[in-house]
Amino acid sequence: MATYRACSQAPELFAFPPVVSASADIYAYAILAWVVCTREQPYQNLQSAETAMAAMLMQDVRPELPGGDDWRDSTTAGLAKLIETCWQTETTARPTFGGGEGVVTVLSGLEARLLKNDEDVTVETMLSRMWTAESEKVVTAALIDEYAAAAATAKELEKAELDDERQGLEITMQGVEASSAAAQAILYEGGNGDLMKQVMFMMAEMKATLVEVRQEVRVSNVTLGSIAMNELDCPRLVFITPYTPPEQRRSIKTRVSNKLTKTVCRKPLHRPMSPA
Secondary structure, eight states: OOOHHHHTOOGGGGSSSOOOOHHHHHHHHHHHHHHHHHOSOTTTTOSSHHHHHHHHHHTTOOOOOTTSOOGGGGSOHHHHHHHHHHTOSSGGGSOOSSSTTSHHHHHHHHHHHHSOTTOHHHHHHHHHHHHHHHHHHHHHHHHHHHHHHHHHHOOHHHHHHHHHHHHHHHHHHHHHHHHHHHHHHHHHHTTOHHHHHHHHHHHHHHHHHHHHHHHHHHHSSOOHHHHHTTTTSOSSOOOOOOOOOGGGOOOHHHHHHHHHHHHHHHSOOOOOOOOO
8 A cells, every 4th residue: 555655656756856836735636636536545545655656647557446437426516626636746736726717716716606605604614714814924924024124134044044934924814814715705795794803803903902902011010820819800821922022032034044054064074084
């Protein structure tokens, strides 16, 4: 039986040298989606996967059900089409995760067609998704700014790694924005626009309140313990990031620098051999 790691590797990863790109992650997603839909292990009867897999994939062989049934019957036509698009042999034929025609957008569209706008469970699900996405947007935006600021003064390897992390966060931002927009569209179509606005207003109020409490923690003798003990008239425990004095705070640039330093220190030193 083939290991899941071997089964989820894109054809280009079996090449020498392997071609590593984000497109390989799209292929791996397709295999994972197939497993979720069929509840089967791909290539169950395959022996010596590491040697046979490369040739099979280049011949466009893909997972099938052990009994010979059509695996597409295990899911919707739209999701089956997406899986087949994601495991194309040519990397340029695969979609991206983000973007107007990316995997996230396609999945949101499929979900919207399956859900009924007037059902309570749909409204609750979409409100929860919107809340999660909007919260993640705030955190991601702050991290993007922090990485950009650190990269502005970094050099060479540090700057390259910081820029790479920032670009990854920007892709994450595109995904959460698309998720929030899709949830809001479903709520609007179901006539729940007013409810959505109330939730957005509530989130804004909570954010403003949390900022105020954080400021009090930083500029006064208020402690997290006192907040939990209701000394600030807080009816429940509030999670607040503990305050770290500036002299003890480690910036992103510092963390990256330390990581690179440790990597270099771990490399063995190759000293020239003295003549015999």
